[in-house]
Amino acid sequence: MTLPVIALVGRPNVGKSTLFNYLTRTRDALVADYPGLTRDRKYGRVKRGEKAYLLVDTGGITDNVDGIDSVAKRQVQIALEEADAVLFLVDVREGMNSADQAITDMLRKLDKPVILVANKIDGINADIATAEFHRLGIGEPVSIAATHGRGVNELLQRVSAILPEEEEPTEEELQDQGVAIAIVGRPNVGKSTLVNRLLGEERVVVFDEAGTTRDSVYIPFERDGKKYTLIDTAGMRRRAKVTLVVEKFSIIKALQSVEKANVVIYLIDASEGITDQDQHLLGMVLDAGRALIIGFNKWDGLTHDQRELIKRQTAVKLPFLDFAEKHSISALHGSGVGKLFDVVHKLYDAAMVDMSTSVLTQILKDALAAHQPPQVHGRRVKLKHAHQGGRNPPIIVIHGNQTESLSAAYERYLINYYRQKLKLEGTPIRIVFKSPKNPFKEIKNKLSDRQLFKKKRLMEHNKKKRIADKKKKK
Template structure:
């Protein structure tokens, strides 16, 4: 990429202004105009995220706070165990109810006279109250108000934050009387809820929205995103667990070849290259001998979940074996989900010269559409080259986040079209009128044209965009909006 000069920038801005003015001669929809007026759309989105109100979920250990978090966010992400103290730190999630978005903060259980790790948990809960706009105070209705609950009430009163009292574990009408007993806490109406079954959660969330401000008063308290999220995916037994253990420098994941060993993906926070990364592991997936089709279905489902939770996927492929249709399918899942991509060939140290030669031919043939993905040849067993994963992951994420200024983009598209115009079809030659990058993560481009742009020409434009701007490790989406000149159909 060439370095920009002030003159070049000025010329690009002039090109953009001229092309925008030319668009006014064409029939544009309200959606078109909204897109064209939203320069740097992702920045607007980020500011919206940063101003979302913050809701802290507070309560004693094991009253069901994480279960309630999972119910609100609509997926199983917060760790739930029937053991007090599983959640230790403040963890932020994106929540939404009735079209209102907010940041939901899960906390560890608050206890009086806490010591050691439990003291730190209690401190985190107190900080969460300070850094919230409203509080969901969760009490176990089957136990009733305890001394610890009374202490939390004093803490909440001092904070002067709006509080919605959630009486959890009210699984049926018979236990609703237990919830009514919690009026004694003096926090107003207790909302009977079963976080496990979803019963009553809607009413409690409605009550929350009534006291929640439109914008947060604690902006910047929670950095959006946290550690970058990496999914290790691939077909069974390619070495995902071994790689995770090698990266973590300890045995965190069970590695075995026993058929039928299935469990949920485990998230691990791992220090690599001076940064903390959040690895989503899907290593527990194994093919069941007698239920191959069923197991494949669940493996695919879990892989999809891991990919959707991640920002970048490292697809592991067993270099000793021929590239299988299942490998290509996993890579395609990543691309279809719009996530950035790194391809890692595992067991590289076990290959002889002949296998390496044939593998290169397979890569050329089977992965021809993914030549833009960074490739790392590693050994999860010995640790060879695993340090090269971080630069590859960072490259892919940088590309995924890249935004091209509209003036620069249109000047470049103009050069492409001048050098290689779209072929004439049926006596007509479609003209590219204007291009804009609608969003990042992954980069999405919208091209306004006077006629249909063929798939082959779109691929050509994508290839040239990659040559000019890099985009190594990220899919690119290009959509075309065909618009006719205004008044063309008048009088027909």
């Protein structure tokens, strides 16, 4: 499966970054620091419901063709080339202007679905405010207030309707693929060198078969009678064929490759240390839930002090990846590379493990006996039983009462407890809590945003009326 890509475009200050942060549920937007890519393009992973996709936030563009605006426009064009669909944001408070028309003209040239998003409708009549934007001729606008999340559910439904349908791989296709290994990292850290080293081992049979998905290269091969598929995010092509800046380093390609993998080898240039870009990319790998090996390349060329510095940086900058396997290698000379295959199999087994309901429930009871969940409003949260909810990564579903009140600290405690008892190394574990449905909450969720807004206004009106009546009586 390939994650679809959605681009956010629009004038400056129309709320693109606000919507980006709301959808990705983070304020740590991924920004490429590769020379030639401006900091205006941000990347994030969105998972709402059953569908997931990659979101690209772009810098605001105007109808000015000179100076920095022309650079921003070029970045938007690159984002549009990567995208499967486009969210075009407009500001209903400022109204339509020539820049909106210029962006519309740009989008008309694309053979891609576009959703017009009318932002900042809070406190005003959406129908009246969005009327003039119908003149753009790109469809019915979706009215939202990105700051408060109003209308976003309707927007997500529209997005799901235009995304391409993805087919789950069959069991036979998964077996033919073998263990899928994605090698990712910043530019020039030695990814291609590691790929060639892994393929250059003795008793390796290579099938020259390039993938077609966004120029990532998929290399099926065999080693010791076992099947593998290497996913090379570097793109094994001649430099003369690389024309666009984005082709030299595409975060989109890297993230889509991570989604297709069973195990990710994230390569870090140990001579440069762990950068902010490494932290962001590794955070995206963690969000995808893939088993992870962090390879510190060029280790043999470091002094003792440099090696100690890397160890300290790992403890300080990557505490959220304490489960990941860390290995020191030299892709150029081959030291430590041979051991990676054994580690890959160990992590693959952990990520694809089958867990019985009885075992998971018993471990839950043991965890509760050792450390009860804290009380919420004087009541103890009850966790009753557990079962497996998925693989790659392992997902454990725990049923109980008031589970939505459990703290993140207690969730981490349960994850670490399960990891220790099940001996799952190198892979993240996800826990999903489920409580009995609240019928009153369901009724509230069925109300539209407009109904909720009207209900809120009516409650405010009634409150003011009661206050006024009390004053009259006095």
